[in-house]
Amino acid sequence: GAGVSQSPRYKVAKRGQDVALRCDPISGHVSLFWYQQALGQGPEFLTYFQNEAQLDKSGLPSDRFFAERPEGSVSTLKIQRTQQEDSAVYLCASSLATGGYEQYFGPGTRLTVT
Amino acid sequence: AQSVTQPDIHITVSEGASLELRCNYSYGATPYLFWYVQSPGQGLQLLLKYFSGDTLVQGIKGFEAEFKRSQSSFNLRKPSVHWSDAAEYFCAVLLYNFNKFYFGSGTKLNVKP
Numbered sequence: 459g460a461g462v463s464q465s466p467r468y469k470v471a472k473r474g475q476d477v478a479l480r481c482d483p484i485s486g487h488v489s490l491f492w493y494q495q496a497l498g499q500g501p502e503f504l505t506y507f508q509n510e511a512q513l514d515k516s517g518l519p520s521d522r523f524f525a526e527r528p529e530g531s532v533s534t535l536k537i538q539r540t541q542q543e544d545s546a547v548y549l550c551a552s553s554l555a556t557g558g559y560e561q562y563f564g565p566g567t568r569l570t571v572t
Numbered sequence: 573a574q575s576v577t578q579p580d581i582h583i584t585v586s587e588g589a590s591l592e593l594r595c596n597y598s599y600g601a602t603p604y605l606f607w608y609v610q611s612p613g614q615g616l617q618l619l620l621k622y623f624s625g626d627t628l629v630q631g632i633k634g635f636e637a638e639f640k641r642s643q644s645s646f647n648l649r650k651p652s653v654h655w656s657d658a659a660e661y662f663c664a665v666l667l668y669n670f671n672k673f674y675f676g677s678g679t680k681l682n683v684k685p
Contacts, residue, residue, distance in 0.1 A: 499677055500662050500675030500678050
């Protein structure tokens with residue numbers, strides 16, 4: 459069956475540009491997570507949705523980062539006025555149940571800010 | 573401070589040799605424990621998980637892990653490594669009262685022919 463998909467797979471942005479990263483979770487999955495993975499590091503939690511409700515956004519590094527999931531399925535992570543330190547792979551994961559006991563990860567979007 | 577530690581950044585083993593990747597965590601209570609594998613350009617794939625019960629858990633691709641409460645460890649093992657196992661391996665914990673994973677920094681496995 460279809461897994462978690464993310465688009466685009468690669469994104470190059472000039473510093474100061476806004477970007478939008480899309481995540482299509484597995485159909486029917488209630489929970490959705492975003493992670494940021496810097497080069498050579500493990501993924502770090504950004505934010506969590508249960509259906510359309512954003513229950514935890516404590517990992518978002520600044521107010522330039524914004525995530526939404528308006529209909530409880532597809533999610534978009536938006537980064538405004540990108541900075542070089544935003545360069546990373548952004549991973550999306552979904553989970554069937556509430557909470558994140560078994561998360562299925564997408565391939566990620568590699569963002570490079572020049 | 574709460575943390576997940578994978579002390580080995582890189583490990584090289586010969587094909588057919590045994591493998592052990594180390595993971596230690598530092599949390600107040602026993603969290604849920606996971607191992608994921610990430611191949612280049614791929615997402616994270618779950619190898620195995622521990623919630624409770626038998627401390628030796630079996631996973632996919634012939635991997636197993638053992639939870640040792642006294643050592644706060646959850647080491648990943650495989651008796652005979654295959655060239656296709658070359659990848660990066662991440663240990664992760666889930667605090668069940670919170671919906672967050674905390675990942676270690678990863679161990680990159682190279683397999684020599």
